[in-house]
Amino acid sequence: MNIFETVKQIVADILDIEEEKILIQTYLIRDLGAESIDLLELAVSLNAGFQIEIKDDDIFLRKLRRYLEEAKEKSLDQHSYLAGQYPFLSASRIGEILRVLEGGPVLTIEDLVSYIFYYQNNVDRT
Amino acid sequence: MKTRVVITSMGFITSMGNSELEVMNRFQTDTVGFRFDDDYQRVPVCPVQDFDLRQYTGRLKNRRYLNRGAGFCVAAAILATRDGKTSNRELSHAGLFTGTGPNFDISSECGEIVHGDLDHSSLQALWMLRFLPNTASSIISEILGIHGENATINTACSASLQAIGEAYRRIKDGYLEIALAGGGDSRLSKGGILAYQKAKALFIGEGDPCTLYSTFDEKRDGFVPGEGGAFFVLEELSCAEKRNAPIIGEVCGFGCSLDGWNMTAPEPKGIWGEKAVRHALKEADVRPMDIDLVTAHGTGTLLNDQMEAALIHRIFSEKQPFVISLKSWIGHLAAACGAVETAITLLCMNNSFLPKIRNLKRPCAPDINLVLENREAQANLALIQSFGFGGQNSALVVRKWKK
Numbered sequence: 001m002n003i004f005e006t007v008k009q010i011v012a013d014i015l016d017i018e019e020e021k022i023l024i025q026t027y028l029i030r031d032l033g034a035e036s037i038d039l040l041e042l043a044v045s046l047n048a049g050f051q052i053e054i055k056d057d058d059i060f061l062r063k064l065r066r067y068l069e070e071a072k073e074k075s076l077d078q079h080s081y082l083a084g085q086y087p088f089l090s091a092s093r094i095g096e097i098l099r100v101l102e103g104g105p106v107l108t109i110e111d112l113v114s115y116i117f118y119y120q121n122n123v124d125r126t
Numbered sequence: 127m128k129t130r131v132v133i134t135s136m137g138f139i140t141s142m143g144n145s146e147l148e149v150m151n152r153f154q155t156d157t158v159g160f161r162f163d164d165d166y167q168r169v170p171v172c173p174v175q176d177f178d179l180r181q182y183t184g185r186l187k188n189r190r191y192l193n194r195g196a197g198f199c200v201a202a203a204i205l206a207t208r209d210g211k212t213s214n215r216e217l218s219h220a221g222l223f224t225g226t227g228p229n230f231d232i233s234s235e236c237g238e239i240v241h242g243d244l245d246h247s248s249l250q251a252l253w254m255l256r257f258l259p260n261t262a263s264s265i266i267s268e269i270l271g272i273h274g275e276n277a278t279i280n281t282a283c284s285a286s287l288q289a290i291g292e293a294y295r296r297i298k299d300g301y302l303e304i305a306l307a308g309g310g311d312s313r314l315s316k317g318g319i320l321a322y323q324k325a326k327a328l329f330i331g332e333g334d335p336c337t338l339y340s341t342f343d344e345k346r347d348g349f350v351p352g353e354g355g356a357f358f359v360l361e362e363l364s365c366a367e368k369r370n371a372p373i374i375g376e377v378c379g380f381g382c383s384l385d386g387w388n389m390t391a392p393e394p395k396g397i398w399g400e401k402a403v404r405h406a407l408k409e410a411d412v413r414p415m416d417i418d419l420v421t422a423h424g425t426g427t428l429l430n431d432q433m434e435a436a437l438i439h440r441i442f443s444e445k446q447p448f449v450i451s452l453k454s455w456i457g458h459l460a461a462a463c464g465a466v467e468t469a470i471t472l473l474c475m476n477n478s479f480l481p482k483i484r485n486l487k488r489p490c491a492p493d494i495n496l497v498l499e500n501r502e503a504q505a506n507l508a509l510i511q512s513f514g515f516g517g518q519n520s521a522l523v524v525r526k527w528k529k
Contacts (some may be wrong), residue, residue: 016187038187040251048247 003050003113003120010045014038022109029105046112052119058086059115061107064097088118108109128411130299130363131378134371136271137196137205138356139310141172144205146343146473147218153481153500158455160335162348166319169328170335172457173314174198187255188265191255193229198310198355198462199262200269206306206357207270208285212344212372214271216245219491220359221302222276222416223293224263225286225459226470228255230317262310275301280461282514284382285309286356287464291380293360294522303365310355311462322351325390340433340485341424341451344494349425352457356465364437374474376525378507379413382404385517391429392513396437402519403441403509409525412507415445417523419480419505424451425458430513435491446495448503450474454484464512468522475505475526 004024004120012019015032023032028034043054057063064082071081082094089097097106141159142152152158163169169224182201183189192200207217218315235253236244255261260278267273275293279285286309291309313322322328327349333339339350359371381402382389387393407414420442422434438449451460452467459466474480489496510522 013191014187016185016189037252041190044247044249044251 003116004109006049007046007109008114009117010049011042014045024108024110024113026109027105028107028109028112030103046064046116050116050120052116061086061111064106076107088115090114129298129300130376131294131360132363132376133257133358133360133374133472134366134470135206135209135243135359136356136374136472137202137208138466139174139177140354140466140470141174141352149171149470149473149501150477150479150486153479154456156484158336158484160339160457162335163314163319163343165316166323167357168330168332169323170331170338170350171321172315172345172350173312174263177201180268183245183269186269186283190250190269191252191261192265193231193256194315194353194422195227195229195311195313195355195461196208196256196265198307198353199224200228200265200310200313202308202355202357203266203270203306203308204307204357206308211369212304212359213388216304218271218368219303221274221293221296221305222263222267222272223279223289223305223307224266224277225279225289225309225461225465226259226262227280227282227313228259228283230313230321231315232317234315244305260345261355270306272306274305278420281520282516283460283463283519284512284514284518284520285461285464286466287468287512287520288382288518289361290358290377290465290468291520291522294377294380297360297362302363303357304358307360307385308355308465309359311460311461312337312353313351313460314353318351326367327390327424333456337485338428339454339457340487341422341426341454341483342490343426343437343486344488344490346428346431346490349427349453351460352453352459353462354456354459354466355362355462357467358465373527375475375527377522378399378525379408379410379523380492380521381409382518387517387520391517392433393517394429394433396433398517399418399433399513399519400437400441402494403437403511403521406523408508414442414524416433417442417447417509419471419475419508420447420449421467421508421510422449422451423511424453424465424483426453431490434513435494436509438494439491446493447509448480449494450480451483452481452488455481464520464522466511468524471508471510475508478504480501480505
């Protein structure tokens with residue numbers, strides 16, 4: 001089973017929703033109403049499901065807005081600053097995140113999949 | 127004028143069914159759900175077959191945080207409000223009083239403990255919620271939109287009767303107009319059975335599990351654990367009348383006390399249990415001779431039944447009421463027993479029916495009026511008793527409603 005299918009199953013199970021409601025571009029918080037405790041459970045389940053260490057702050061983009069503030073304070077380019085913090089996100093995804101920021105929490109299923117794909121293939125995380 | 131508190135709705139989940147029709151039919155056909163435990167093969171248990179919490183809640187992510195007993199709480203609370211006669215506005219001001227038990231289902235969390243390390247990859251982030259006593263209450267309030275005064279009561283096998291008593295008092299004393307009260311519990315897990323087996327409190331036997339267990343029998347030798355839950359909508363009479371709610375019965379008095387005697391055994395004479403009962407009778411403004419029916423705690427343990435029979439004989443010296451013992455039908459529901467037995471007692475009263483004490487051949491107390499055969503009988507006033515570990519005593523007086 002590919003990463004997306006497994007993530008979909010895990011998210012559906014935790015939020016008790018139908019898998020059909022979950023698409024790659026679905027927003028976890030905005031669309032599916034995930035709350036902080038759901039993200040805690042999600043981290044535990046993803047960890048168990050993929051056998052990789054899940055760093056909550058990174059996979060759920062928890063510090064995104066803080067990073068953007070930091071970039072502003074240091075007069076750095078926001079796009080490259082985020083790319084440094086979140087190496088698992090593609091350049092196009094970072095561009096999209098910056099465009100939709102105003103609409104609320106940006107976390108999507110795709111971000112989870114990207115994180116897992118990246119760290120499954122880049123074991124050395126230091 | 128004294129405030130009167132009535133029950134306008136109830137929901138219950140038992141091994142004998144979830145409706146009046148099912149339960150009364152089980153009584154008539156003498157059908158019970160006792161069977162031997164899968165792990166402890168000489169221990170009879172009385173499970174609720176095919177209980178699926180999702181049937182009651184629908185999709186609900188927080189269901190994962192309910193242990194089985196808490197699940198019975200939530201399901202029964204939903205059933206008690208499902209007729210739709212209680213409006214959202216009424217519920218938002220309602221109180222919530224929940225009797226719950228401890229979660230002994232340890233092996234489901236940590237099946238294998240290696241070198242004392244409890245953590246494993248499938249342990250949920252918030253597994254602790256399945257062990258917090260108020261998780262049921264929190265989820266009921268979320269589902270039903272209840273925001274009023276509340277308490278979660280953990281007084282062992284006295285808990286859910288006490289929850290009803292507390293709700294009754296808050297309404298009687300003017301703190302609330304309406305409240306949901308009851309409880310749910312299950313000790314049917316490896317950890318639960320282990321706990322009571324080590325405490326030597328369980329009945330152990332061989333043969334047909336449905337014919338083994340009795341209470342108030344000379345040969346009684348422990349209780350049979352069951353599971354389930356029941357919840358009631360209690361409200362002030364004028365509030366019920368204003369909204370034309372059907373009335374099932376009246377709660378007239380409550381009493382509770384502590385033995386201060388032993389962690390597990392009751393004080394042998396039932397002195398403090400008697401205090402709880404007398405308080406309930408006094409609050410109901412009735413004499414002992416007015417009571418038609420006692421739903422005994424009747425666990426089938428040597429000490430409880432002996433104490434309770436003596437207590438009943440003493441209090442009702444002028445006129446012995448009928449004594450029924452519902453655990454012989456559904457097992458011992460631990461924290462939930464008081465609420466579930468109150469629900470079944472009300473069903474019996476409203477059907478003018480008294481169920482026999484099953485399998486009772488050699489009554490240990492010939493001087494009290496133990497019901498030995500199913501019978502028709504009018505009971506207008508009933509007393510329900512719960513006596514729990516730790517010397518927790520509670521007693522509730524209910525009256526059959528007459529228009």
